[in-house]
Amino acid sequence: KPKDCSDGSLEADGTQPKKEPDLVIEVGGQTINAHKSVLAEKSDYFKARLSRNILKVKGMSYKTLSTLIDYIYTSQISVSKDNVVDVITGAKILQIPCAVQAAMDSMSEQITPENCYEILTIAKKQRLSELKETAYRFMSDNFLQILKDPAVYGRLTGSERDLVLKKRMEGRKTLMVAEVNDVFDRVGSRPPSRCGSRPQSPLSVGSSEESHMIYCFSEAENDWRPLTVMPEDVNIKGCGICTMHNYLFVAGGISGYGDKGKVSDKVFCYNPITNRWAEIRPLNQARAQLKLVSMDGSLYAIGGECLFTVEKYDPRMDRWTMIAPLPKGAFAVAHEATTCSGELYVSGGSLFYRLLKYDPKRDEWQECPYNNSRKKSSDMVALKSFIYRFDVNREQGINVFKYNTIVKMWHDCASQRPGSHLPFRCAVIGNCIYCVNKSQTLQFVVEEENAYFVEEALKAPLEAKGVLFPFVLSLPEKPEKKANAGIL
Incomplete structure (x- = not known):
């Protein structure tokens, strides 16, 4: 017919x-x-x-x-x-x-995680470059899920794996902050009210008044704007935060309030490309005031209150394993942690400053030289082969020290910023270290022969609550911008 x-x-x-x-x-x-x-x-x-x-x-x-x-x-x-x-x-x-x-x-x-490899295979056999691109993009957008699946990731070639991860890191590197809480409750503090007695989904998100936000800095608007609400299951008190493969990870912390507070082993991740939160494999050991860092495609959960143990997360195996603990008596709580040139550095100490280095090849910790300052630093970050340490001092303002990880020596950075400053935390984009707190965002620029604070400070998120933890993620370029770029 x-x-x-x-x-x-x-x-x-x-x-x-x-x-x-x-x-x-x-x-x-x-x-x-x-x-x-x-x-x-x-x-x-x-x-x-x-x-x-x-x-x-x-x-x-x-x-x-x-x-x-x-x-x-x-x-x-x-x-x-x-x-x-x-x-x-x-x-x-x-x-x-x-x-x-x-x-x-x-x-x-x-496309789903289950059929994406089959669709990629069809596209390759039929030489359908558009469909192949679509499959790679899906794998990139859902990278952690794909990474865990040997039926997909295990069958990709080395160059395909590089391509998928490279696509994931595309976009504009953006400075962000998460609102977290001090470990110590204020006197008379009460738990925030939840949304009545209605049932909550496992990763339900409350209204923004009672929830903690993540803000991102818009260079175009020279201002901060809300990006996402942190789910209420995420423990924002005493947690560890870091980024890896363009995901944000939040681990451990304290759930509950006052005497009912309980140390948590939960780990959550946020995908800025799909704008989704998910809970992943919990820590082997519940931890509060831990340090969470990423290095060479693995997460490291370091210490915690009165804990010297360290564990490492392999996202491909979806497994946490214990590695060499911090040396006994190193410090009750690690102050800062960062990675530099494939090695992990942790600082701490109450009577004097100590710097420890973890060598993943040997699975051992080594003592590093410490600098003259005996104070707890505001933060410590790595840029190229140097570690920069920022000390906030009421009389002197901000002192910056740098540690050369190759020759193992500390130097005073020429730069100082006088005035009274609140402590801050740092994040790095390019050759700029952003020093962020609730009152302002300073920019410390590192050049070949020089390092200095930019005179004019950037704004701070006006609405922000608690303590701000800065980090960097790449946000996908908006289609409108791409279209405009094509016209110009």
Whole structure:
């Protein structure tokens, strides 16, 4: 029976065709009746054959051609992994580029962690570069999930793995802050009220008044804007925070309040590309006031209150394993931790400052030289092969020291910033160390022969609560910006 596109089918503009079909298309021994003008509007193939009343189409099945003609009439495309190859190939033969894009968009919505490798394989075999790109992009957007699955990640080549991770790190590196709480409750503090007695999902998010926010800094607006609310299951008191593979990780901390406070082993991650939070494998040991850092694709949870143990998370194996503990009696609580040139550095000490280095190849901790300052520093960060240490002093302002990890020597940084400053925490983008607290954001720029504070401070998030913990994630460029960039 011939398919007749005049029955209930729509014109491309959504109206009923006003005239009878004037074209008979023969395909695979069957016929389809259609309107030349409607087909020519979206297909150069049909446009070039407007003089024909009967047209034989080769190189595709009746079913595929029906799908594409339905798309021309309705702008709706019906594709699945079973027919996507035929539909895209047919769309290219019939020169309907918008159908190729519509099929890609439809497949993008259908790709799952379970079928993404199968779709990638189809795309590679059929040389469908657009579909291949879509599959790689999905793997990149959901990297942690893919990394854990040997049926997907285990079958990717080395260059494909690099490509997927590289795509994940694209976008604009953006300074962000998370609102966290001091470990010590204020006198008379009460737990914030929850949203009545309604049931909460495992990672439910309350309203912004009672929840803790993550803000990101917009260079264009020179101001902070809210990015996401931290789920109420995340323990923002005494937790460890770091980034890896363009995810934010929050581990440990204290759940509950006052005497009912309980040290937690929970670990959460936030994906800025999908804007989703998830709970991942818990720590082997509950920890509060721990330090969380990432190095060479693994997370390290270091110490905690009265804990010397250290554990390492391998995201591919989805497993935490204990590694060499901090030397006994090192310090009750680590003050800062950072990584530099493939080694992990932890500082602390109550009577005097100590710096310890972890060598992952030997699985051992070593004592490093300490600098003259005996004070607890405001923060410590790595940039290239140096560790920068910031001390906040009421009389002297901010003193900056740097440790050369290659020659193992401390130097005073020439730069000082006088005045009264509140303690801050640091994050690095390029050659700039951002020093962030609730009153201002300082920029410390490191050049080849010089290092200095930028005179003018950036704003702080006005609405922010608690203590601000800065970090850096890459946010995907907005499509509008890409479009504008193309026009300019």
